[in-house]
Amino acid sequence: MNNISYMAIIANNALIKRLIEQSSVFEPIVLRSATSIQMLLESEELFPDIILLDVETCNNNVSSEIKSLQDMGYTGPIILISPEKLSYPPPIVQLRRPFRLNDLSELIEFCLSKAAPSRQPTLRICDDLTEKEAAIFNRLLQDTGRSVEKSKLLQEIWGYGPEISTRTLETHIHRLRRKIDTDTTHEWSLTTSDDGYQLVKKKR
Secondary structure, rough: OOOOOEEEEEEHHHHHHHHHHOHHHHHEEEEEEEHHHHHHHOOOOOOOEEEEEEHHOOOHHHHHHHHHHHHOOOOOOOOEOOOOOOOOOEEEEEEEEEOOOHHHHHHHHHHHHHHHOOOOOOOOOOOOOOOHHEEEEEEHHHHHOOEEHHHHHHHHHHHOOOOOOOHHHHHHHHHHHHHHHOOOOOOOEEEEOOOOEEEEEOOO
16 A cells, blocks of 8 residues: 555454554554544544444444444445454455454455545655654544653553653654654644643644
């Protein structure tokens, strides 16, 4: 996949954490997450290019939840994660649980290759981010407009506990901010709060 795409993950926190931690498998896809379809619909973000939907979040009514997405105008592919066989017409496909991340990555690539080009702009990140910079960006994007604590970033990106003292995060944040700020076409700005960092939309 050469172009950056936007995928929404609707799943329980454990699966979201697993996929976010292994986000490099899905590059150059930007990941967003929600624990319910309602949360996704209530967000102010544009529709994603593809949705990964764990049926466990659908309150035993998968068809109704899919219809709520489609009624709101979403027409892109949906990958359903389920332990049981399901049957839905394209662009809805199923991935049986348990699954390997490489299988999911290949299915995402297949779905995006078959999907019609989106008429809505997708999120864009700089092309020259390192793996860790992209991981930080993706994590901050999960809480757009809200500050993510430094300790949480160190734990989720590097696996560092509170007993470890390091300037690694600050160094990566400095480099990430410089790349974003020097890219005049970039829509995001990285700001610092008392306890962490956050992404906010640039004023045009």
